[in-house]
Amino acid sequence: MLWLAWKTLLFEKVRFFITIVGIAFSTILVLTQIGIYLGMMGNATSIIRNSDADIWITSKNIQNFDFANPMPEDRINKIRAIPDILWADRLILTWGFLKTEGGGQEQVQIIGFNPDTGVGAPWAMIYGRPSDVKGGRYMVIDKSSEHRLGALIPNSVWELNKKRFKLVGISGGIVSFTTSPIIFMSYEQAQNFTEGFLEPNDTSFILGKLKDKKNINKVINELKKTMKDNDIFTKNGFMLKTIKYWTIQTGIGMGFFLTAILGLIIGGAIVGQTIYSNTMQHLREFGTLKALGAKNEDVYQVILWQAAMNATAGYLIGSILIILLKEGIEKSGVPMYMNFMIILVLFIVILLICLLSAYFSIMKIKNIDPVMVFRS
Amino acid sequence: MNNSLELINITKRYLHGRIEVLAIDRVSLAMRSGEVLLIMGPSGSGKTTLLSMMGCILKPTSGKIKIDEQVVSGMGEAELPDIRKKYFGFVFQSFNLFPSLTARENIELLLRLKGFRKESIMDESQSLIEKVELSKRADFLPHDLSGGEKQRVAIARALSGDPMIILADEPTANLDSRTGKEILLLLRKNAIEYGKAVAIVSHDPKADAVADRIIHLEDGRIKE
């Protein structure tokens, strides 16, 4: 029956082509939505994810990574006092204005990390080393900011909040959710130059690493008791909090979700409609099959195979195009995350939708009376 | 000699809205292997209805149908397709070939349906094509075949899997009279040579020539 399905599909090449294009379109729509959503969420949590810490201590009622409130940095001692803690370190997140070549300015996100330990340091360097920011007004800027800031020339000097910083390193692919350029500098510098926002002796986060990860719940419960003015997260917990904020509270995620669902519905409708009109056109053949001794299930197989072939061919084209387009999309500044698992899972989803969309055709076939073969 | 197929006191009533049509009225008949039975009668006399019941495609309102001494009239939709597949070959007035399949593939489709193994399908379809003298057109699509050639494909398809019984409803109605005669002779040749029971429904007076036995239907009854 697979064979008959294939022959019939190929017999009507134009219809097959249109169906495939439709499914490819819907695949592209859904995959870009998923990819961009995951890309944005990946960016929103990239600093958390790439830190080596198990525990994140933040200001009370924090909503997401980007909206941290300052807190006294000496609270780190409470964490260091816990025997299960291997190390603890501080990380600053703040904002500033960077003057660009033409005299304009861009708002930038500033990450202040400890260059001696490298906790919270940029993890993908194109030029220089993270520790190069140590000991002065030195900074690392991400390559992706170039189209907003102008060419990033090593050792060039930039004006950040009216102070001169030297560009000692360039990272690659570290992008914030808000798409503001990310600048890394030493903890001390970050703490000192944003007057009014961070007081001296303030930090944004305290990060901790456990000696043994098994004790994480115990340590978190202990910290929740002793640090009532802070929120305590596991690494994953803080990423999840951040993702939830952007997805649900802001509705940004919902927008992607709805478009993705719409794409799936379009795909399903296209296949359902072509399969159905195909079925209607071939009713006589299906009646003949039944008269000649095919069971209903045999005939359903033809329809289901056709749905599966349409889905597979369309999906294959759509996903190949996405893989080819991905780099271009990212280059334009839109983050996009894609992996084999996503492509596989969405294939199964689209396949199921296409098979379901054959339902009406199957009902139609079920009711064909094979006596029709005698009528001309 | 055993009867291949036997109808005993078969009646078919159609319900057309609230009007009841008595299409077949207490008909009994038997088909024997190696014999061509011709069913004739005016339009609307119930020939197609009778043939569909003989082929287990339509269920009689009452009466008994036996195939190879096995009562099939009580069987349901779950079993009947297998009965049709095992015992029957069908030839239709409007050919009912699959337009996307070549002549050969149309035959192969039925061999596949009948569970032939891949290796034997090619040999089997080739020998069927030769039986109906269609070797030169074997790889043509139905669209590119003449009416007579299409009907040859249909006959080859009907012969595939070597069924006991061949049923043909007006197989020559869409053909010119010379081609029609060739087709009837082809059907007859196979009935005799391979010991099949063949029933042909026809208006065509020339069909008598190939018949061993003729029955006339009128208003759903056999006219003596």
Ligand SMILES: Nc1ncnc2c1ncn2[C@@H]1O[C@H](COP(=O)(O)OP(=O)(O)OP(=O)(O)O)[C@@H](O)[C@H]1O
């Ligand atoms: N599905 C149906 N519903 C109601 N009445 C039907 C149906 N099929 C056939 N009939 C009626 O049953 C009678 C016999 O029809 P049938 O098609 O068997 O005749 P036929 O001898 O094959 O005619 P023809 O030579 O025109 O093909 C006719 O009166 C027809 O109108």
Ligand SMILES: [Mg+2]
């Ligand atoms: Mg008829």
